[in-house]
Amino acid sequence: MAQAGSEHAADDVLRASFDVGYTYQRLVGPVIGEFLTGLRDGKMQGIKGSNGKVICPPTEYDPVTAEECSEFVALPSTGTVKTWNWVNQPRPNHLLKKPFAWALVQIDGADTSLLHMVDAGSEAAMKTGMKVKVRWAAERKGFITDIECFEPA
């Protein structure tokens, strides 16, 4: 869609805004498909990596050994905040519209962390090591936003 926005030649420069937009159709393959299917059904899963590690979110290949991963592990919907930040003014593209935290959440039973949002209400409520739980989206379709966000447990 090429919408050339308002042209104005204020100073000596010709400016115009335009959008570059497309809805990408991503085929996800077996591993990501399995994880997203689980989310759709309200289930959290990890995958067995090398050296007994459990990786969540499940990746197709172990980040250290490059070995292919395939064995899924059921996990609870709770976890621990390993690090976090506080977004005072959400950007237009951010999915939560009032101040929130991004966090790396280590789901109980996993050895790696998942990047997602935490709706904690205020920065003061955020602390490294705090327990959080998934707030499942009302309608789920097999997409990472089936986890609407995390909230303090």
Add this chain to the structure above:
Amino acid sequence: MREVAIIAYAQTPLVRDCGAKNDVELVMEVVNAVKHQVGFTNQDLDFFCSGSCDYLGGSAFAFVNALDALGAVPPINESHVEMDAAWALYEAWLKIQTGHANTALVYGFGKCSQGDLPDVLTLQLDPYYTQPLWPDSISLAALQARALLDAGKITEEDMARVVQKSRRNAKSKPGTQLKGDYTIEQLLAEPKLVSPLRKHDCPPVTDGASAVILATREVAEKFHKRNAYITGIDHRIEAHQLGSRNLIDSMSTRIAGEAAGVAKGKVDIAELHTPFSYQELLVKQALGLGDDTVINASGGPLAGNIMMSAGLSNFGEVAMRIIKGEANRGVAHATSGPCLQQNLVAVLEGK
């Protein structure tokens, strides 16, 4: 290993919005400037390599249009990486090592004011699990800063000192975007942008371009009595998911620094491509640099950060200071990806 020197360097002024200049007009400025510094025409240049990112301007072939700036008639030996131009320099350095070239012109450009940079950089992230949540580059850096603060590796005062130093150093270099004298108290009094980062802990959005010319010793000796030779250069990448990386260390910088031989001698100066204040401390530690190394005398990326060419500029900043005799040995560093996922380190020595 053929000795390769950096014999010319040019950078456009670092500005928030270069207005009427398009990519070609930015690149022409620096390409013609470095050619002029050594009196080269295309016949004297065996290879051209550049770094840029199509998404900065929202057009599929930004680097193709920029080719007009090279006067590539008759045709030239040319290549391009969709990475910071420091990796284009690495490709040119390898070309010279093969013997296929003795000289090379390397350039990079980024007119970052055109797009919404923190969102454009979101497209670097895992397209299935992460990008759809739209975490911007500042939010990701804030996560790393918090991890370092929690681990007691840095304090908010440390971050403010990096900014203070950058603004002060930037006064000595013409064309820097953000400069001035600030106290730690003033800086710490600023509100948080994305906690724990304040606005000044983050890189400004900058339009600009930079270029260098590489040459073997035989050629370099015609131009400077004392040249800046690349005695070691290496680059490494880490795992992509932030959740499976050790964010309080920079493993790839350490390996690259060891392979480039940083520790083999005193490091007088270092130009580190650390766009967020806390990253200067992390990279300094990973390279094992002491307090006797002057870091980012140019002001560094906090004083002006040309996306896709800030890393290349560091090579020029270190080389020129060595040529002028202000230093004997220096380190140039470049980074790519979220939270320093990929890092390139080079050692330059005056001979």
Add this chain to the structure above:
Amino acid sequence: MGNACAVVGIGQSERYKSKIKKSMAGLVREAAQNALNDAGCTWADIDAVIIGKAPDFFEGVVMPELYLADALGCVGKPMMRVHTAGSVGGSTAIVAASHIQSGVFKRVLTLSYEKQSESNAMWALSTRQPFSPHLNAGAGGFFAPIIREYKRRYQVPEDIGCKVALKDRTHALKNPHAHMHEEKDSLTLENYMDSMMLWDPIRYAEVCPSSDGACAMVLCNEDLAKKSPNKPAWVLGTAMKSEPTMYPWREEVNPQAGIDCAKEVYAQAGIINPRKDLDMAEVYVPFSWYEPMWLENLGFADVGEGWKLSESGATSLDQGGDIPWNVSGGVLSSNPIGASGMIRFAEAALQVRGMAGERQVPGCKKALGHAYGGGAQFFSMWVVGSEKR
């Protein structure tokens, strides 16, 4: 020049086609694993990875090497991404070769790919910036006027485009990886000449498909090449040339950058008369009319005579031609844009290793791999041989 470099492993997607049911990591992993298996090595044996692909707009992922590092066993190692438009597959192979020729690396993995069915190729290639004409009708619209001038200049018969397309699509039947495996009875001149005109004078049948896919190679130095389980292909010459898309009175039918690039790669590889000294060539022909044009640009035929060579069957393996071109089916039968250049380079290497199976050119000793990009302004070529020079 520089240290010797050999191709010891080649891997391709099982089948180039649209909508491959794998993630991006899965797509590249398949080709890379096949290349490692061919080379008889593991991920740990690789010193660096050099990736190439065309514009990131196709998949909407900026600098995808960052996301793909884990899948390609590159954590803690060097990773680079080359982008020179359509010629990228070839230039990536050349940058990878320079890693070995420089003496800095012993064994590297190089790979290029495209997953363009995740968006729309025509959308991704058309510019939306304001103040510039929105008339560019994709690649076909750009090259059709140049083909028109070639036909006018040398009174080229109307059916040459279809004959070349038929030749490549027939070749493709012997290549299990090829996207297009057309039914025998539809591979007729009459059927092809009836196909719809898209950008006059280019017909639908004369146009490459839009495919997804990945192609990978393992390159290494002489010592390791001697220990590789399968016969290596030796890199005898590499060259890359660029010229601006447009400049006053630019010769577009027979671009100078192509002529110069061929001259340079032939000089390194000791090729005097390409038609005689080479046994086959894999050349980037996305619109069939470009075979006769590139036969002239690359010195296989005199200016204005290229179409006669195509017409004579000289470039057809099935017709026993003396200089078979694109026996893999070429870009006309499979075109994952970012990978196509490397597929040309890899298929040339497969031929001189004698590992091309049903599509093997008997006794093939020297082969040319060629790619072009942008407005036929970026060229990358290599010559590979069964023996080290």
Add this chain to the structure above:
Amino acid sequence: MSEQAKKVELIECPIVLNYNFSAGRAPTQFLRGMKQGKLIGQRSPLTGKVIAPPRGACPESGLPTTEEVPLPDTATVITFTIVHLPIPTSALEPPFIVANLVLDGSDQTFIHLVSGCANEDVKIGMRVKAKWKDQSEWDYSMDNIAYFEPTGEPPVDIEALKASRLEEAKRFLKAKAETK
């Protein structure tokens, strides 16, 4: 299998980025001329050749083009294609002709529509003239010209046109050298 039980195979990822684009110095000068219905090329200081529309650099020398050269709105068809497919970024009804044109007095092709005649009548070398939209619609855009239409003059031999233009560029450089 019901829709719900089926395993997820494909996800849709809408990505929209907003850009604010600023035309470069040379394109801005050219588009200012177009706003007033004038075609203004720029000459390369090194080669003496005239580029319209200018993009900032003389591609043969890498030097900025600066000297502005007013040009007539008549041109020659260097080559063309008849497009039978719709273009994503334009509402034109196929088939239509997109031609590589060179304006009289200039040396660089640009693409624009050719119409006002049967598609079959368009030939290489054809002489054409701009068909301007109504002045009320003029903007900073090449689209102020709706299309180019045949003038009826006899076709031109492209090689001869090229030779005469290169000659003119040489004359310009010689004159410039003498005035120095």
